[in-house]
Amino acid sequence: IRERKHWNSANLQPMDPVTLGLASQIDLDMEVNRASRGREQAQPVGDTLLPAALTERLVPAPEKPKDEDAELDANAVFAKLSALKSKNEDADDE
Template sequence: MTDILMPKATAVWMVDNTSLTFEQIADFCGLHPLEVRGIADGDVARDIRGVDPITGGQLTREELDKAQDNPDYRMQAVVSRHAELLKSNKPAPKYTPVSRRQDRPDAIAWFVRNHPEVTDAQIAKLLGTTKSTIESVRNRTHWNSPNIKPVDPVTLGLVGQLVLDDLISKAAAKKNKDDLKKGGGVLQPVEPEVVEEEFVPEAAERRTAEPTAASVFGTKD
């Protein structure tokens, strides 16, 4: 598949402005030679305006001249710095083999029982199922409820262990964050500890005078 931008518009320009063969144009633009012939005959891309790949920075003049001089030469496109930006980063939809689709309710039941912190949206995306199916498994209204048993999706071969661990850790972190926002996980302030005053015994009263023999033994009358 070609990485050039607007391949049909480029092919239109090449048909109108060069002596390249249909095969050369098709190879450069990622089209079928018959499609290029249809462009030349006016049956294909009739309303498309041609785009100059040289001005657009996708082909050099040297490459074009080499190709026009040699019908067997195949031009090399200049990689456009914009091509990567236009590519979709969205992964292809996950395909679950028909033989394993009947295992998804078991995997859903495993999530419902063991990891309630994982949202229905996350389960649906991971297993390639729907929220209504998850709800039916949770409420036991699924048509096959009597036969559904919680089974680890890794054991069922629906996901890899690393992917599952990553999902669960993210779900747990999000739940903890939400709990903190709601105040459920906020630590309560510690009551200040009451410090009792240190006991200091009162100083014994000091006698004002030294005891005398008379005061101790008495006097003889």
């Protein structure tokens, strides 16, 4: 399987030996610990996430005051709408 010479190697997936019934979970854990004794702990590499204390905002951002006093002009509201009308609609309106 490791050398990819099996006739069905494209469809073979590695499986857990405990799931297959080849070993118990305790035996597997013991063998993994024994194999990792000589190795040093893996150091985290690359970027890591910032702590939540630095990223979360506890105080909400101040809201910008809305200008409710400004009057709405119908021509300003529908200015873009008139640009979207096709020429055929203009001919139908006449």
